[in-house]
Amino acid sequence: MNKTDRMLAIVLELQRKKQMRAEDLAAVFETSVRTIYRDIQALSEGGVPVVGAPGIGYSLMEGYFLPPVSLTVEEAVTLLIGADFVEQRFDASYGRKVQSARGKIEAVLPDGVRSEVSRVHSSIRLLALGDTFTDSNEKKCLEVLRTAVLEERKVKFDYSKKIPGDDGRRDSVRTAAPYGLVFTHGAWLLIAKCDLRQDLRHFRLSRMSGLTMLDETFQRPADFVLHRYQPLDDRNTIIRVLADAGIADKLKESNNFFMEDAEDRPEGCLFTFRVRRPEELLPSILSWGAGVVVLEPVSFRNRVREEVEKMLKRY
Structure with missing residues (x-):
């Protein structure tokens, strides 16, 4: 990053975070503290009202706002693609705000950039297919x-x-303190402390109904940071499946949540899955038909055979 770009980025950081030490800015921009001192001095000489307090850090004088930042074609397209994603996956309230934000982004672009952005954006499309689409109930939730x-x-x-x-299936009524929302593998999850279990639990929004917000409040733990939160992985059962060459590519492209490894072999492709309970993989195994065979565990291999026999009786 050259000096001009870094100085602009420093102003953006101060405008966003309100106050930062020289050491923190140096870490963000991977440069020395001495370089940050020189950049701050150059900003001040250029008329940017940067205020420094010993032991506290730098901040922008109250009331100062950076003029609108010009966007490159790639930056503008990135924002518009993100807007498309939010419009598809989030609720109606955010959907309306996306339309407004999209209009503002396009309005501040110079004519030449705007036409190029339109051309590039029109060549990229996000599709919400099948059960990965955020349905109306999930959006309300x-x-x-x-x-x-x-x-x-x-x-x-x-x-x-x-x-x-x-x-x-099992139905239950839950009361929980919601800590955050996560979108993963095409589904929305609520991370919340469940009153019933007295522990953090994951709830799929697609399985919720009758959702209401209560007057009772809670205080989220100070040490809980959603972006650093790693749920306990209790998938301890290994299942190995041999797939014919003709169906192996389809399985690889399915991006199955439980898939751990795929190893090409002369007799086919050996897939390794890791699950909590073998039954979690049963629908997928049956949908793949005769193109796959369960190798282990033997108990699950027998379970698949029993299910196939039940299906034969129905036909």
């Missing part, structure tokens, strides 16, 4: 949960979970 997370208010909802058994 998103709007309630976003508010609950920000206002630190508990929520109550009915939750339906698929489990092995006679009826294949």
Whole structure:
């Protein structure tokens, strides 16, 4: 990064974070503290009102705002693609704000850049296909949960979970303190402390119904940071499956959540899956048909055979 770009970036950092030490700025821009001192001096001489306080850091004088920043074609396209994603995946409230934001981005672009951005953006499209699409119920849940997370208010909802058994599901009523929302593998998850379990739990929004926000508040732990949170991985059961060459590519492209490894062999492709319970992989195994065979564990191999025999009786 050259000096001019770094000085502009410093102003943006100060405008965004309000106050930063020279050491912190040096770490962000991977340069020396002495270089940051020189940049700050150059900004001050250029008329940018940077205020320094010993032991505290630098800040911009109150009321100072950086003029609109010019965007490159690539930067503008990146923002517009992000807007497309938000419009598809988030709730209606954010969807309306996206339309407004998109218009503002396009309005500040110079004519030549705007036409090039339009040309590039028109060649890229995000598709929400099949069960990865955020449905209307999830979008309604998103709007309630976003508010609950920000206002630190508990929520109550009915939750339906698929489990092995006679009826294949369990319904329960949960009250929880919502800590954050995560979008992963095409699904929205709520990370929340469940009153029933007295521990952090993950709830799929697609399995929620009757969601309401309560008046009861909570305080999120100071040491909980969503972007650093790593849930406990309790998938301890290994399943190995041999797939025919004709279906191997399809399995690789499926991006199955439980897939750990794929090893090409002369007799086909050996896939390794890691699950909590073998039943979690059963629907996928059946959907792949005769093109795959379960090698281990033997108990799951037998379980697949039993399910196939039940299917034969129905036909």
